[in-house]
Amino acid sequence: MEFADVVRTRTMTRAFSTQPIERELLERLVDLASRAPSAGKSQGFNLVVFEGADTSTFWDVTLPSDERSAFAWPKLLDSPVIALVCADKRAYLERYSEPDKTHTGLGGSEDAWPAPYWTIDAAFSTMLLLGAAHDVGLGSLFFALARGEQELRDTCRIPDEVEILGVVALGWPLESGARKGRSATRPRRTASSILRFRSW
Numbered sequence: 001m002e003f004a005d006v007v008r009t010r011t012m013t014r015a016f017s018t019q020p021i022e023r024e025l026l027e028r029l030v031d032l033a034s035r036a037p038s039a040g041k042s043q044g045f046n047l048v049v050f051e052g053a054d055t056s057t058f059w060d061v062t063l064p065s066d067e068r069s070a071f072a073w074p075k076l077l078d079s080p081v082i083a084l085v086c087a088d089k090r091a092y093l094e095r096y097s098e099p100d101k102t103h104t105g106l107g108g109s110e111d112a113w114p115a116p117y118w119t120i121d122a123a124f125s126t127m128l129l130l131g132a133a134h135d136v137g138l139g140s141l142f143f144a145l146a147r148g149e150q151e152l153r154d155t156c157r158i159p160d161e162v163e164i165l166g167v168v169a170l171g172w173p174l175e176s177g178a179r180k181g182r183s184a185t186r187p188r189r190t191a192s193s194i195l196r197f198r199s200w
Ligand SMILES: Cc1cc2nc3c(=O)[nH]c(=O)nc-3n(C[C@H](O)[C@H](O)[C@H](O)COP(=O)(O)O)c2cc1C
Pocket: 010, 011, 012, 013, 142, 143, 144, 166, 181, 183, 184
């Protein structure tokens, strides 16, 4: 697909088939995601992945079975890949402590940072991942980790310094689709409403 077509036709997918995603394909997508810009090339983007039947480990924590009948997107639970999007700030503190970066004063503490570049970089990579997935016919959903974070941290041994920004479900979209998200009918802003030449 042309880049513009990837961007224009991607939408969040909330209904998947159970068909697996081959490791080689997943790695290809993540290789593209790794090409995102990264402050000081620190590259703190990590994905903690559940595959296939093991995705139930994620869902058992985040959507208890007694709540599933009322869940609006039951086929979301069929996605063969669930990835926790993680931003490792330690990579940034280490990188900015290196000789060519010490002048920035950012290596000492995260409080010195004007913005959390680790979350910015992970968001850039995640967007590339969603686009790369769409380009090969996969669907994806980025969604909030609304509950169960500590339990997942314990289960997956995710260090405290690593932020979990959200979750990506990846898989082959079901033709029949699913109910659209609640925000789907909101109009998309126009370029001219976003661009503020010279002044807000
Ligand atoms: C930071 C972020 C958090 C989101 N959280 C959720 C979520 O928890 N559940 C959900 O169904 N969609 C979630 N979405 C998807 C948005 O609703 C969706 O991207 C938006 O409505 C635009 O639709 P589109 O991506 O299909 O174009 C999230 C998107 C972003 C960027």
